[in-house]
Amino acid sequence: MEVARFWRENQSRYNMQGKKCGACDIVYFPPRDLCPKCRRESIGKMEKIKLSGKGVVISYTEVHDGLPAFSMQVPYTMAIIELEEGPRITGQIVDVEPGEIKIGTEVESVFRKLGQEGECGVIHYGYKFIPKP
Amino acid sequence: MREVAIIGVGETKFGELWERSFRDLGIEAGFKAMEDAGIAGDDIDAMFVGNMSADRLIDQEHIAPLIADYSGFGERNLPSVRVEAANASGGIALSQAYMSVASGVHDVVVVGGAEKMMDVGEESAAEILASTADQEWEAVFGATLGSLYAMMARRHMNDFGTTKEQLASVAVKNHLNGSMNPDAQFQRAIKIEMALNAPMVADPLGVFDCAPLSDGAAAVILCPWEDAKKYTDSPVKILSCGQAGDYMALHDRPSLTRMDATIEASKKAYKYAGIGPNDVQLAEVHDAFSISEIMAIEDLGFFEKGKGGKATEDGETSLNSKISINTSGGLKAKGNPMGATGVGQAVEMTLQLRGEAGDRQVKDAEKGLIHNVGGTGSTCIVHILGRGF
Numbered sequence: 001m002e003v004a005r006f007w008r009e010n011q012s013r014y015n016m017q018g019k020k021c022g023a024c025d026i027v028y029f030p031p032r033d034l035c036p037k038c039r040r041e042s043i044g045k046m047e048k049i050k051l052s053g054k055g056v057v058i059s060y061t062e063v064h065d066g067l068p069a070f071s072m073q074v075p076y077t078m079a080i081i082e083l084e085e086g087p088r089i090t091g092q093i094v095d096v097e098p099g100e101i102k103i104g105t106e107v108e109s110v111f112r113k114l115g116q117e118g119e120c121g122v123i124h125y126g127y128k129f130i131p132k133p
Numbered sequence: 134m135r136e137v138a139i140i141g142v143g144e145t146k147f148g149e150l151w152e153r154s155f156r157d158l159g160i161e162a163g164f165k166a167m168e169d170a171g172i173a174g175d176d177i178d179a180m181f182v183g184n185m186s187a188d189r190l191i192d193q194e195h196i197a198p199l200i201a202d203y204s205g206f207g208e209r210n211l212p213s214v215r216v217e218a219a220n221a222s223g224g225i226a227l228s229q230a231y232m233s234v235a236s237g238v239h240d241v242v243v244v245g246g247a248e249k250m251m252d253v254g255e256e257s258a259a260e261i262l263a264s265t266a267d268q269e270w271e272a273v274f275g276a277t278l279g280s281l282y283a284m285m286a287r288r289h290m291n292d293f294g295t296t297k298e299q300l301a302s303v304a305v306k307n308h309l310n311g312s313m314n315p316d317a318q319f320q321r322a323i324k325i326e327m328a329l330n331a332p333m334v335a336d337p338l339g340v341f342d343c344a345p346l347s348d349g350a351a352a353v354i355l356c357p358w359e360d361a362k363k364y365t366d367s368p369v370k371i372l373s374c375g376q377a378g379d380y381m382a383l384h385d386r387p388s389l390t391r392m393d394a395t396i397e398a399s400k401k402a403y404k405y406a407g408i409g410p411n412d413v414q415l416a417e418v419h420d421a422f423s424i425s426e427i428m429a430i431e432d433l434g435f436f437e438k439g440k441g442g443k444a445t446e447d448g449e450t451s452l453n454s455k456i457s458i459n460t461s462g463g464l465k466a467k468g469n470p471m472g473a474t475g476v477g478q479a480v481e482m483t484l485q486l487r488g489e490a491g492d493r494q495v496k497d498a499e500k501g502l503i504h505n506v507g508g509t510g511s512t513c514i515v516h517i518l519g520r521g522f
Contacts, residue, residue, distance in 0.1 A: 009269065030270050036380075059389055061283035063275065064333040067263060068256040070275045078280045078335075080384045088384040090271045103291055114273065126274070
């Protein structure tokens with residue numbers, strides 16, 4: 001896969017940059033150019049916003065049958081997290097023991113390796129989550 | 134709008150069909166449907182083919198003319214269209230074909246659905262399935278399709294008290310129904326302990342909570358209702374279709390425990406057919422995962438939200454009970470060859486409404502609903518079919 005496919009998303013995957021609708025103040029992650037609530041009203045009013053990465057677990061699962069890129073990590077925990085600014089996001093929760101995560105667990109984002117292209121290819125980085133210390 | 138009939142149906146066996154190629158499967162299903170309709174190639178005006186991922190599964194793009202050609206339509210210059218909507222590709226192929234006949238553009242149309250999944254390894258198949266969710270913001274972080282449905286299941290259990298036994302009872306029922314379907318991938322009944330003790334896929338979902346990978350194809354023939362009696366004494370009428378969409382990623386939707394696309398699609402289908410959920414005796418619903426069947430029977434209006442698990446456990450969705458759900462065995466036991474799945478649902482419903490479903494026949498089946506979902510619920514298509522004779 002071409003490197004551009006990954007680096008064009010880096011602002012969001014590295015820095016958790018989303019968008020806020022200037023018309024209704026709803027925050028979106030990943031960034032959107034159009035607010036699904038305001039639609040036409042939002043054109044030209046979607047402003048960049050950096051998110052805190054703090055949130056709570058809405059649901060989670062321990063993945064035993066994982067994707068090939070994550071096969072060394074099984075079982076790994078995936079979760080849907082509601083960030084304090086409002087948007088929900090899908091991410092991996094790391095540095096946890098099985099059973100440690102519950103619905104409602106507070107988490108925060110960390111910067112981690114997501115994967116790499118083959119043995120000596122480009123390494124991709126982005127957010128994962130850990131329980132709030 | 135013209136009324137539309139299904140005048141012929143056919144399907145291959147679903148399963149691990151190592152000796153059969155993609156084109157073998159598509160052609161077998163199409164021929165069976167044409168034989169069933171008693172129709173010749175010269176009568177066909179167009180072909181619609183539901184297919185999710187031939188490009189990644191068999192390295193073949195442009196599969197509609199391929200199937201049309203090997204079905205003998207090369208000399209006839211028949212128009213053919215591939216329709217892709219993930220696991221709902223077959224259902225959407227049916228709706229597109231239905232609209233083309235209803236509108237008067239075409240008269241006699243073949244709707245096919247075909248998928249060949251066994252030519253890639255399980256790991257590649259898992260990647261392809263995950264890409265029916267949002268590749269850049271779900272799968273890239275490690276989310277499999279099963280893990281996303283597992284998060285729906287976790288939340289459903291948390292909010293409504295749904296149990297693992299209730300999830301397992303979906304598999305037990307569907308395997309029992311599958312044992313009466315000669316086309317099903319799995320034709321053996323199972324005990325609930327087998328499902329409960331199966332290895333985990335993404336907890337709380339184990340192997341028996343997940344539909345298998347399958348090869349298979351299915352086809353139905355449509356024509357205007359007014360012409361149907363020319364071809365068959367037992368036409369089935371398409372009473373309505375309703376389609377709806379939703380946010381692509383599960384995390385962007387307001388609720389993890391319902392599918393708004395199912396709710397909206399079925400509202401349209403009920404409205405156009407002039408009936409409600411209590412007027413259908415049976416339904417083929419999209420049980421790609423056990424939790425999907427439980428959510429579907431709630432979202433389609435058969436049971437109150439949160440009561441789907443209990444209803445299944447209590448046998449209310451078993452064959453010839455309150456409402457017979459997934460008489461074919463569903464995706465779980467009949468099999469889930471992605472693009473063929475939705476067309477296969479139409480095959481099952483047609484056999485049921487004609488009274489030709491053998492041991493799994495629903496008594497006095499007059500109207501039935503078929504429900505096909507793409508991704509984690511970003512596409513849903515519902516058709517309502519009725520006995521026409």
